Amino acid sequence: MNLLNLTRSELERLCTENGQPKFRALQLTKWIHKKGVQDFAKMTDIQGAFRDYLGRKLNVHVPKIIQSTKSADGSEKWLFKLESGEVVESVLIPENGRITACVSSQVGCAVDCSFCATGHQGFSRNLSLGEMLGQVWAINYMANVGRVTNVVLMGMGEPLLNYSNLKEFLKYLLLDEAYGLSRRKVTVSTSGIVPFIDRLRVDCPVSLAVSLHAASNELRNKLVPINRKYPLEQLMRACRDYQDSAPRKFITFEVVLLDGVNDSLNDALAISRLIEDYGVNAKFNLIPYNAFGGGTFKKPVAEKIKGFQIKLQESGHVATVRKTRGDDVEGACGQLSGIVNNRISRVGSREKAEIAGLF
């Protein structure tokens, strides 16, 4: 059994059921997550007999890194092979003294946003708690760039559709004896799964980013199909409620700019009005579209992107254009899980094993 899959309370139970005090769970957590130790024999303040027991029954298994590709801008894309043979990706982004880990929460994604490489390949399954923690652990202790200072759930998958594992993952990120990150430095990005935005607000209100992309239900239904289930009226209400609990008291709205689809000045004005109508404090993150094989959209020209940004700023909003990090390694937004998983997801299980075996 992989100890990384145990929630905090399951780990405490494991200790107490084996005659250990509850605080033993925190000692174990500290060894594994704060010091990066996988070998129970090296955990010197844990009672010897219990260490032997752990060594016989459990391990600390991190998904195997099968490829690491460094971009010219310093960001790095890591391919992790899971025990199931499937592959997920994380991106490590060093910038201005920060080390941000962009992690995946699912293999593929069922939301199927029309501009997204991950959505294009379909959904396989949720990542386990250990598979999510393993990505941060690996970047922390195997990348040789220092400790992760920020975590964003913007990799493959819709994190709020893997809610129970997400919640436990966040608890470890925030725990001093594990990664000790502040709520401000952990961001969950969602396509707008309204009931789970409401639950996150109560359970663990970290920073929230919402993939907005359009101000009308008509257009958003096409770009983000989950909008048919949770339309803009419900999404905006959930954002307004969330901002009071949010660590930064605002919500980040992401807009992937698609040439001729949602990039006009009128689109910018409509988005600005939508936010104001619902009284939401917003910060906009504009993301020029990254083309991927199979995608039909185009990236707007630089003047249009600038014009869109200025229109939002003139309306009194903070709006930044996201620097495209790592696009030469297919690690940019909307490009994750490109080539390798596309190959895996479209073939049967025998071929799947063969492809996985190539690594």
Ligand code: SF4
């Ligand atoms: S943008 Fe996010 S929610 Fe939409 S399909 Fe891609 S991974 Fe899923």
